[in-house]
Amino acid sequence: MSKDFSFLNEDFDDLRDLLQQFENLRAGKSHSFLDEDSFEQIIDYYDEQDEVPIALQAAEIAIAQFPFSSALLLKKANLLIETKKYKEALQLLDKAALLDRNDINLYILQTDVYLALNQHEKAAAVLNEQIDQFEGEDKTELLLELADVYDDWEEFEKVFDCLKMALEHEPGNEEALHKICFWTEFTGRNEESIRLHNYIIDEDPYNHLAWFNLGTAFQGLKLYEKAIDAYQYAVAIDEKFDYAYRNMGDAYIRLRKYADAIEVLQKHLEIAKPEDVIYEAIGHCYEKQRKYTQARYYYRKASHLSPNDDKLYYKIAAAYMMEENWENAIKSLLNALKINKQSAEYNMSIGECYLEMGQEKEALLHFVNAVRIRPKSMQPWLQLVKGLYIFGFLEEALDQLANAEEKAGRKPVFQYYRAAVLIAMGKTKEGLLHLETALQQAPKILKKLVELDPAILQHVSVVDLVAQYRRKR
Incomplete structure (x- = not known):
């Protein structure tokens, strides 16, 4: 009809x-x-x-x-x-x-003038003087207007106070419920928000926004189980409440419940417009489950929506690297590097892949690039020295360790690496002296030496020195 x-x-x-x-x-x-x-x-x-x-x-x-x-x-x-x-x-x-004097538009327009003149104190005074003169929706509207004044004035705690008063006066006001969710997170006043929204829910148990805000407040306190319970009430009331599914997914990820996170994020995809962050989050969950093929699938879907996000190509590469699929990892890393040419991290990862493939020239080239981009950072130097060590360029490794200490500072890990290089060169006595210094400075990072060359523990003198030092400890 x-x-x-x-x-x-x-x-x-x-x-x-x-x-x-x-x-x-x-x-x-x-x-x-x-x-x-x-x-x-x-x-x-x-x-x-x-x-x-x-x-x-x-x-x-x-x-x-x-x-x-x-x-x-x-x-x-x-x-x-x-x-x-x-x-x-x-x-x-x-x-x-x-x-x-009973038309609230009079006071809203006065407020607009004072805000335009950057006279926030007068704007707030106009509204504060009138709020108690009104009831019902008019009072709520003036409180919301006052919240906007305090926002513009950067009096952020007072923004929360106004929104709280608005909801105490009119618990079901959707504008106030939407706004207070943000300001709770911004001000960190989660405990107050929990008390307020429990009050609202007592008044109206079917208010999905109140349940959602309760969930975000619990999440702000890292009480993820309680947050999930609140979000589940929200989606039970409104099964198309996409933000509740999104936040619930995040809470499950925080709890490392990746299968549950995937389930609710998939629900989000069913009811809302696809977003790169949702695909990326699902990819992250699969990666944590060591399901690298599925992880890459969702990272790629995210990259199709956000083709200039280099981090997504890096995540695809990382999933390949976990499977020791070095060639495909390099392809994705090169895509990331095209977008972000000054990333030391991408250069180091490409170098690591070439290192695993035994391609010394390409590996060292990318390690040198990483050092050039971040000369004051320790990690690129370690990667470069590691590459030189593995490919047998021991004299050059010593030279680069000296450069590393000059640029990045004298770090205990450089002593461990120097010890390994000297021992590999047959200068065992000198190497052991550096190893002893490193053990005195930072005994907990001995593992860095073993990561560089596990075979070094086959040297009896190294094992004896480590054992001797542990007995002294």
């Missing part, structure tokens, strides 16, 4: 007639009488069409005919604010206040 929308045509015809009568009035032609409501419609129309000069003219004509109409004065004041005539607007608002 077709619906009757004829009333829309009637409204349009009525407005068109009003506009024609106004044009006749402007042109000095005969016209029908225009009452106060008609002028308000005409002003609104021209304002919405961005024809502010005509809207102002309509307001002036209207006020001349209805000089005691506070509504028309407010319309003109709003137009003056739009044209940045703030002094004139304030004068007009003072006049409107003498006629009607």
Whole structure:
């Protein structure tokens, strides 16, 4: 059965007639009488069409005919604010206040003027003085307006206070519920938010936004199990509440419950527009489950939506590296490097792949690139020295260790590496002296030496020194 929308045509015809009568009035032609409501419609129309000069003219004509109409004065004041005539607007608002002090638009427009003049204290004072004079939705609207003033003033704790008062006054207000979710996280006032939203839920157990906000507050306190419970109530009330599925997925990831996270994030994909961050999160979950093929599949889906995100190509490469698929890892890393040419991390990873493949020239080239990009960072130097060590360039390794200490500082790990290089060169006595120094400085990172060359523990003198040092400890 077709619906009757004829009333829309009637409204349009009525407005068109009003506009024609106004044009006749402007042109000095005969016209029908225009009452106060008609002028308000005409002003609104021209304002919405961005024809502010005509809207102002309509307001002036209207006020001349209805000089005691506070509504028309407010319309003109709003137009003056739009044209940045703030002094004139304030004068007009003072006049409107003498006629009607019960219209909240008066105070909202005064606030707009003071904000435009960067007079936040006056803007807040206007609203604070009036809030208790109003009830119902008007009071809520003024509290929300005051919250915006404090936001612009960067009084962020007071933003939260205003939103809290708005919800205590009107627990179901959706605008306040949406906003307080952000400000709870921003201010860290999670305990207060929990108490507030428990109160709201007691008033209305089927308020899905309140359950969601309760979940985010629990999540802010790292109480992930409680957060998940709250999100589950939210989606039970509104099964298409995509943000609840998103946050629930994050909470499951924090708990390392990757299968559960995948399930709820897949639900998010069913009901919402695909997003790269959701695909990436699912890929992360599969990676943590060591299901690298599935991980790469979702990382690729994410990269299709965000082709300039180099980190996604890096994650694809990392999944290949976990399977020791060095050639495919290099292809993905090179894609990442095309986007971010100054990444030492990507150069190190490419170098590592070539190292595993025994391609010394390519490996060392990328390690040198990493050092050039981040000369004051320890890790690129370690990778370069490791490559030189593995490929047998021992003299060069010693030279680069000296350069590393000059650029990145004297680190205990460099002593361990120097010890390994000297022992490999047959300078065992000198190497053991450096090893002893390293053990004195940082005994806990002895594993770095073993990672460089596990075979070094086959040297009896090395094993004896380590055992001797442990006995002393």
